[in-house]
Structure formats: structure tokens, C-alpha cells
Amino acid sequence: MMYVTLAAAITAEIIGTLLMKQSDGFSRLWPSLGTIGCYLLAFTLLAQTLKAMEVGVAYAIWSGAGTAVVAAIGVLFLGEAASLPKVLGVVLVIGGVALLNLSGAH
Incomplete structure (x- = not known):
């Protein structure tokens, strides 16, 4: 169950980040409110996850x-450049998360 809650927290954080882009520096009301709501939900779900999983x-x-998915969305759907350093950085982030998960998530 902790992974379901964590996945929901990640999803809320990703949506919140994408809405932040649409908020135009918090100058547009609805995307700004959506950003705040998504981040509140993300932190609430993350806090619930921490009851059963190590904080680190x-x-x-x-x-x-969240970083890897938002970077991929930026490249695939928002027209951002896919440079070698960016791709390598995302691969390293994913590898680091996998190593942490293997070393103590259970």
C-alpha cells in the first residue's frame, strides 16, 4: 500500500509542476490554485507514505x-531540448533511486 500512496504523491507532484508552468509565474488564477492544491495533496500523501517507509x-x-517524469514530459510534449547531459542526468537519477530502493525500502 505504501507504494500506491507514494505513486499518488508522485503523480500529484508532477501535475502540480506542470500546472506551475501554466500558471505563468502565479499570475493565472486557476493553474496557480491547481498547483497549490496538487502540492498540498503530494505532501499529504508523502507524509502518509513516511509512516511505512524510510524517509531517505x-x-x-x-x-x-518526479524529476525524471517532468524532464521527459518537457522533452516529449513541451518542446524542450534533449541534450546528452540532460538524458544522462535523468538516467543517473533513476539509477540512484533504484539503488536506494534496493538497499532499504522494505
Whole structure:
């Protein structure tokens, strides 16, 4: 169950980040409110996850997965450049999260 809650926290964080882009520096009301709501939900779900998972592992998965997915969305759908350093950085983030998960998420 902790992985389901963590996945929901990651999803809320990703949506919140994408809405932040749409908020135009918090100058547009609805995307700004959506950003705040999504981040409140993300932190609430992350806090619930921490009841059953180590904080270092949970936070690494939450932030790493969010970073990797948002970077991929930026390249695939928002027209951002896919440079070798960016791709390598995402691969390293995913590898680091996998190593942390293997070393103590259970």
C-alpha cells in the first residue's frame, strides 16, 4: 500500500509542476490554485507514505521519479531540448533511486 500512496504523491507532484508552468509565474488564477492544491495533496500523501517507509528512500523516490517524469514530459510534449547531459542526468537519477530502493525500502 505504501507504494500506491507514494505513486499518488508522485503523480500529484508532477501535475502540480506542470500546472506551475501554466500558471505563468502565479499570475493565472486557476493553474496557480491547481498547483497549490496538487502540492498540498503530494505532501499529504508523502507524509502518509513516511509512516511505512524510510524517509531517505521515500523522498528519493518521490523527488527522483518526479524529476525524471517532468524532464521527459518537457522533452516529449513541451518542446524542450534533449541534450546528452540532460538524458544522462535523468538516467543517473533513476539509477540512484533504484539503488536506494534496493538497499532499504522494505
